Amino acid sequence: MLLSSTISSLLTALQLSSSFDFDSACSLSALSSVNFSRNTTLFQASVVPAGSTIQFPDTDPSCGATPQVALADICRVTMEVETSPTSRINMEAWLPRNWTGRFLSTGNGGLGGCIQYPDLVYTTSLGFATVGANNGHNGSSGAAFENQPEVLADFAFRSIHTNVVIGKQITENFYGEAHKKSYYLGCSTGGRQGLKSVEDFPEDFDGVVAGAPAANFNGLLSWSGNFFTGITGNTSQPTFIPVNTWRGLIHNSILSQCDKIDGVSDGIIEDPNTCNYDPSVLLCQDGATSDCLTQTQVETVLKTFSPFLASDNKTVLYPRAQPGSESLLLTSLVGGQLFQFTSDWFRFVVFNSSFDPNTLTLADYEFAIRLNPFDIATFKGDLTEFKARGGKLLTYHGQADGLISPRMSEVYYDHAQDVSGELDDYYRFFRISGMSHCSGGPGAWQIGQVNAPGTSLDPDKNVLTAMVQWVEQGQAPDTIEGVKFVNDSVGQGAAFQRKHCRFPLRNTYDGQGDPTQPESWSCQEVA
Numbered sequence: 001m002l003l004s005s006t007i008s009s010l011l012t013a014l015q016l017s018s019s020f021d022f023d024s025a026c027s028l029s030a031l032s033s034v035n036f037s038r039n040t041t042l043f044q045a046s047v048v049p050a051g052s053t054i055q056f057p058d059t060d061p062s063c064g065a066t067p068q069v070a071l072a073d074i075c076r077v078t079m080e081v082e083t084s085p086t087s088r089i090n091m092e093a094w095l096p097r098n099w100t101g102r103f104l105s106t107g108n109g110g111l112g113g114c115i116q117y118p119d120l121v122y123t124t125s126l127g128f129a130t131v132g133a134n135n136g137h138n139g140s141s142g143a144a145f146e147n148q149p150e151v152l153a154d155f156a157f158r159s160i161h162t163n164v165v166i167g168k169q170i171t172e173n174f175y176g177e178a179h180k181k182s183y184y185l186g187c188s189t190g191g192r193q194g195l196k197s198v199e200d201f202p203e204d205f206d207g208v209v210a211g212a213p214a215a216n217f218n219g220l221l222s223w224s225g226n227f228f229t230g231i232t233g234n235t236s237q238p239t240f241i242p243v244n245t246w247r248g249l250i251h252n253s254i255l256s257q258c259d260k261i262d263g264v265s266d267g268i269i270e271d272p273n274t275c276n277y278d279p280s281v282l283l284c285q286d287g288a289t290s291d292c293l294t295q296t297q298v299e300t301v302l303k304t305f306s307p308f309l310a311s312d313n314k315t316v317l318y319p320r321a322q323p324g325s326e327s328l329l330l331t332s333l334v335g336g337q338l339f340q341f342t343s344d345w346f347r348f349v350v351f352n353s354s355f356d357p358n359t360l361t362l363a364d365y366e367f368a369i370r371l372n373p374f375d376i377a378t379f380k381g382d383l384t385e386f387k388a389r390g391g392k393l394l395t396y397h398g399q400a401d402g403l404i405s406p407r408m409s410e411v412y413y414d415h416a417q418d419v420s421g422e423l424d425d426y427y428r429f430f431r432i433s434g435m436s437h438c439s440g441g442p443g444a445w446q447i448g449q450v451n452a453p454g455t456s457l458d459p460d461k462n463v464l465t466a467m468v469q470w471v472e473q474g475q476a477p478d479t480i481e482g483v484k485f486v487n488d489s490v491g492q493g494a495a496f497q498r499k500h501c502r503f504p505l506r507n508t509y510d511g512q513g514d515p516t517q518p519e520s521w522s523c524q525e526v527a
Contacts, residue, residue: 060139100127107190122451131167142344187211398435444482
């Protein structure tokens with residue numbers, strides 16, 4: 001089978017100067033001549049052959065960095081970059097032997113002091129010179145932010161930009177020529193970083209792939225905290241609903257009401273906006289106390305799937321959680337304790353470490369949203385400079401995401417359109433039905449966003465290669481076809497494929513044909 005022109009060009013190594021010696025170039029002495037724009041200390045430069053297992057002994061344990069197997073020959077460079085007199089980032093550049101002339105920066109997750117090594121493995125295997133940074137602090141805790149505004153600045157915006165600037169410099173010095181095109185790949189906090197780059201540093205990338213972006217960041221952490229402080233409470237309160245009840249009784253009831261709205265009973269709510277779930281059907285009757293909900297618990301469910309409103313009871317601080325997201329939502333947000341990232345943010349940024357975050361109130365949440373340090377909200381929506389230089393933006397969001405409401409990505413898109421005008425020529429957003437947070441879930445979630453077994457490089461089925469095709473060949477993606485493997489195991493074969501539509505179009509079953517085949521669905525305008 002012949003590779004498509006995009007796949008073939010994606011994997012074709014750049015013809016470098018005949019004098020270029022990859023192994024000799026990969027040394028501290030050879031790289032010492034780089035004229036970095038910021039004070040940079042190189043720690044290590046070594047050739048890592050394909051098939052080698054890379055260990056990360058110096059990574060903070062909270063990052064959970066597992067050993068990675070290199071999928072290509074790379075030169076791995078580690079370094080520290082000063083971002084201010086009181087702050088610095090640790091970063092790595094992985095430079096593949098079979099370089100395609102493309103540069104790529106990866107993002108972070110959560111409160112973000114962890115390099116996303118799986119993304120470096122994935123993208124270097126495709127010939128991208130790839131960089132990643134620790135966002136200005138080590139580990140997943142926010143404790144490093146307390147009384148350290150420069151460290152917080154790194155997290156909000158500066159680390160990802162510095163990572164790009166230094167990464168491009170070391171790439172050009174190493175290969176002897178500059179990159180041809182520059183790309184970004186990230187999800188969650190990494191998605192927010194991608195939007196931040198487009199808004200504030202439009203010159204950094206030609207193509208940005210931003211998954212489940214944590215836009216309206218302050219609103220997001222306040223919404224996350226409000227589940228504990230304003231809706232569910234702890235396990236002893238009458239508002240609390242046990243995890244197993246969310247996972248079983250409530251989830252099954254939601255599917256009973258909403259799964260067939262799209263015409264197919266498959267455990268997936270294709271468009272959660274169509275689901276106005278009524279939990280009153282679960283109200284305990286005739287003295288029953290099991291397999292049902294009290295009136296107070298019914299109200300808890302209603303509040304869970306309602307927008308988070310300001311004290312005026314009108315202004316939406318953050319959109320609702322979407323029905324179908326219960327499996328992740330319940331374990332992280334409604335499990336009877338305050339969400340950890342919210343706790344850290346209010347203890348180490350909004351207030352101080354002596355503050356008890358379990359006492360948070362709506363007034364505190366509104367204060368944090370107004371505070372918005374270093375405009376971390378990432379909600380300007382002004383993409384005009386990025387458009388003017390020819391940049392392309394692709395976002396995607398799992399519709400079963402319970403950590404970041406997928407409605408937020410719709411709100412951001414609509415806001416950007418209000419601010420910047422028509423977006424379709426350079427910004428496309430794909431709603432991935434049944435995808436959880438960044439990956440996983442009951443839907444056809446595998447779209448090339450991560451290096452999962454069975455990942456296709458076909459631009460019709462891969463968000464990264466789709467972006468390359470868009471930037472370099474001018475062909476914008478209309479749909480992204482995802483695949484769901486049985487039990488997420490390639491060896492067990494594909495359960496179904498589905499083409500996910502670009503927003504605002506809705507994926508619609510045509511009413512006939514095999515619903516597991518993408519041809520049985522089409523993208524329709526929302527009535």
